[in-house]
Amino acid sequence: MAPYESDDAVGSAQDENPPSGRRKAARYAVPVAVVGVAAATIGLVPALADSGDPDLPKISAQQLINKIAKSDVQQLSGTVKVTTDLGLPDLGGLEKGLLSGADRGGSGDDSAADPQAKLTELASGTHTLRVAADGPDRQKLSLLESGAEYSLIHDGKDVWGYDSKSNQVHHSTAAGSGKERAEPPATPKDFADEALKSVDDTTSVTVDGTAHVAGRDAYKLLIQPRQSGTTVGAISIAVDAKTGLPLKFTLTPKSGGAAVFDAGFTQVSFARPAASTFDFTPPKGAKVTEEKDAARAPEHTREHGGGLAGGLEGKGGPKVLGKGWTSVATFDTGAKGGLPTGSRGGDLGGFLGSLGEKVTGKFGKGTVFSTRLVNALITDDGKVYAGAVTKDALVKAADAGK
Amino acid sequence: MSRADVLRTGAGRRPHPLWSLGLLRSELLTTVRRWRTLALLGVLAAVPVLVGIAVRIETRGGGTVGGNGEGPAFITQITNNGLFLVFTALAATLPFFLPMAVGVVAGDAIAGEAGAGTLRYLLVAPAGRTRLLLVKYATVLAFCLLATLVVTVSALLVGALLFPMGELTTISGTRIGLAEELGRALLIALVVAASLVGVAALGLFVSTLTNSGIAAMATTVGLLITVQIVDQIPQLHALQPYLFPHYWLSFADLMRDPVYWDDLMNNLGLQALYAAVFGSAAWARFTAKDINA
Structure with missing residues (x-):
């Protein structure tokens, strides 16, 4: 590689009086220690800052x-x-x-x-x-x-x-x-x-x-x-x-x-x-x-x-079924055939259909789209039921609303 | 007195402080005078010119550019105030051009000397390896600042020539005057330069591992690209806050009003951490390795 790489390379190494193998290795402890200290700081500082909830007078x-x-x-x-x-x-x-x-x-x-x-x-x-x-x-x-x-x-x-x-x-x-x-x-x-x-x-x-x-x-x-x-x-x-x-x-x-x-x-x-x-x-x-x-x-x-159900409101004037936490908002999209989830909708329809889950009940047939909080049922006759309720509760609401 | 004695006294007794400055000055001059360095700086200076002219041509008829939020940050605001060209240019060069230039200079720092066979002559002088390494790192850091300032000044000149200057609307919608604008532009340039501290330390460490300057440069730039890709993969999000480029674009937070400091501080802290880890690793490697070229 280098034209100067010759016999006197050995001599130059001796000139430097290099530290022994163990002392060489010990130097690498410095970067390792820096990493350790940083990791400890990242891990501990939020924990320390969090410690101890404040003492406040009791309140109902x-x-x-x-x-x-x-x-x-x-x-x-x-x-x-x-x-x-x-x-x-x-x-x-x-x-x-x-x-x-x-x-x-x-x-x-x-x-x-x-x-x-x-x-x-x-x-x-x-x-x-x-x-x-x-x-x-x-x-x-x-x-x-x-x-x-x-x-x-x-x-x-x-x-x-x-x-x-x-x-x-x-x-x-x-x-x-x-x-x-x-x-x-x-x-x-x-x-x-x-x-x-x-x-x-x-x-x-x-x-x-x-x-x-x-x-x-x-x-x-x-x-x-x-x-x-x-x-x-x-x-x-x-x-x-x-x-x-x-x-x-x-x-x-x-x-x-x-x-x-x-x-x-x-x-x-x-x-x-x-x-x-x-x-x-x-x-x-x-x-x-x-x-x-x-x-x-x-x-x-x-x-x-409109709160949790607010984002789900449609232009058709939604109705709310049930009360409290299990209330379900429903509205009619007016589109017969519901979402283009089947073959009718082409590629996009097939894709949307694959995200949902087909259900049947007294209300007819539909597709349930689930999230971790809100579930929505879109029936094949174009009605939408949505709420922060389980899939079963949704089907029940749809059956009752029929 | 043998050569070994010279070296030992050199390491034991601190030379005059000005001596280090002299070494630093000669290192800086050597670095800046290289054709390679000048070419890199030329490319960096050309970026704002290209962006400025392109935006100017596209908005000639009163249209807007990047209307859908595409392109580098701030590009749509250039027509509002030429100073935004500085931020656009920095946002365009920071992900690749700037760190690549720094990677080339940092990778070359030790390995280039070793490859050219000049490293031991540097060490013959009573400098000591630690001091030489520090001077090399200081040179690379000075280059980080120089490269950033080249982009900034070039963008400022082009922006002032092609676009209106004066009162500026921050991205938060509030307005600030010319003096504060220039202050923020300078602060942003400094933050961008500081963002390169991590990659500079990484490059220096790689440089101590090999005797081939080209290999060190290629490794540094390759690492840079790899880390940038890892930073884009959503599945690795747990790792990403610890990658050196992760907070790079946080310099844009200086254009908010009031300034949003969280990510800026994360960025500076992360760069300091990389500098400490790879700087000390470079020191451990460089002071322990056999110099035979």
């Missing part, structure tokens, strides 16, 4: 619910981590295409900055959101993406959606400024409110100790359905001991395993956010889409705010 479940209801946090900013694991097959881009395709078909609007289109992304995976609020008129919700961000800014009567990835702006005006929330639910509080609405005699509510969430002391409220037939195992809400603001919302399925849905603050501050946070002017060169129908904005909100 009812008092805690009242505390949430009375909570009136006007100013906050923080980071929320939302994880959704419905156990859907990972379809990657295909799933996204189907979702956005369906969405565009529905709203007749193809701006990438449309809040409705954007927030379907939250339906799977882990997302980091930033929230900021200063009174009822100024709120901001940002979805952090890799190298980009989607911001929804409510400032007075303007609602701006800004998608930095495509440099598109969506503008609408909030009709009922103030009272009407101009934002879709994203904070643990929004989900907690929905969950507490369902608290009735079919539910057991207990206080389940305390926890540290986002560096704050919090009570844990545990909501468990008493009914059988639901897929919901438990809902745990961590409530800030000082302000009564829900800091973390976790929904675990009855089947066990990881939480289906988890939304919690990783960092929160109750100081007034900088005014510039809510100040938005469309940047130069951005494509701005104006909301054509001003009345649509609050309608969005209602659709999204």
Whole structure:
């Protein structure tokens, strides 16, 4: 190789007075030790930080619910981590295409900055959101993406959606400024409110100790359905001991395993956010889409705010069968033949059919699409039954609804 | 006094501090004067020019570029403010061009000297192997900074020539003034340079394993590509937070308002860890190996 590789190589090695074999090997202990220390730090530091739940005065479940209801946090900013694991097959881009395709078909609007289109992304995976609020008129919700961000800014009567990835702006005006929330639910509080609405005699509510969430002391409220037939195992809400603001919302399925849905603050501050946070002017060169129908904005909100069954609502006016946790939403798609799951639908139909499971009952024939939380039955005569219930309960509801 | 005595006194007594600086300076000059280095820097400087001209041509009629969110990060904002060309160029070069250039320089650092038969002459001088290794690593780190600054300055010039400058809309939708923009651009350049610290240490370690500069460069760049591929495989997500390129694009978080520090800190911590592990491994190997070329 090298022209200098000759006899005196041996001599040069001796010149250096090399350490003995054992001492040579000992040097490699340094990188190994560095790896060990790093591994120990990564493993131990979160464990140490987690240790010890805070000591808070005892509180009853009812008092805690009242505390949430009375909570009136006007100013906050923080980071929320939302994880959704419905156990859907990972379809990657295909799933996204189907979702956005369906969405565009529905709203007749193809701006990438449309809040409705954007927030379907939250339906799977882990997302980091930033929230900021200063009174009822100024709120901001940002979805952090890799190298980009989607911001929804409510400032007075303007609602701006800004998608930095495509440099598109969506503008609408909030009709009922103030009272009407101009934002879709994203904070643990929004989900907690929905969950507490369902608290009735079919539910057991207990206080389940305390926890540290986002560096704050919090009570844990545990909501468990008493009914059988639901897929919901438990809902745990961590409530800030000082302000009564829900800091973390976790929904675990009855089947066990990881939480289906988890939304919690990783960092929160109750100081007034900088005014510039809510100040938005469309940047130069951005494509701005104006909301054509001003009345649509609050309608969005209602659709999204409908809680667990809300996302499943259709245009045909859904009916709700049953009550409490086992309620099943149903609507008629009007499409005879249901989903193109058979040979009629071609390739896509066959693919959709393969994801579902064929069932028969008194209602006729249909296909059940299962996730870890929500199951949906689409009958061959075009009716859809969906709810956070087991497959058997769904078939029973369909039989009863017939 | 025999040669061995010279070496022993060299290792035992600390030479004048300026002596190391002199060694560093000569190393830097040698590195920068190489045709290979100049060609790498030329390629890096050309990337922003190409991106800038392409965006300019495509948006001539008032259209937008990458409207569906395709292409490198920030590309759609270039028409809004030329400064975004800096971030687009860094986002385009960071996954491959920059670490490849660093891999070439780092891989060459020790193995290249050994291959050319000049390593023992460097060691004849009263430097000591540890000191030589540190100087070599410092040279590679200086190159990381230089390469990043070449991309940044080239992008800044092209951006200012072809696109409007002035008030800038951050990706969070808020606006910042020119002074803060330039401050953030500089900070981003520094973070990108720091992102290369890990691959530089890896390259230096590989370089101590062989006497062939080409083999060390190829191994470093090959490792870089392999790790990048592993970072894309969803099934290996448990491993991915520990791969050095995993948080590279977190520099974009500096363009949020307020800045989102979590991933940036993860990135810097991870780079420091790689530097410590592979730096000490390189030291263990280099101080213990037989230098016969």
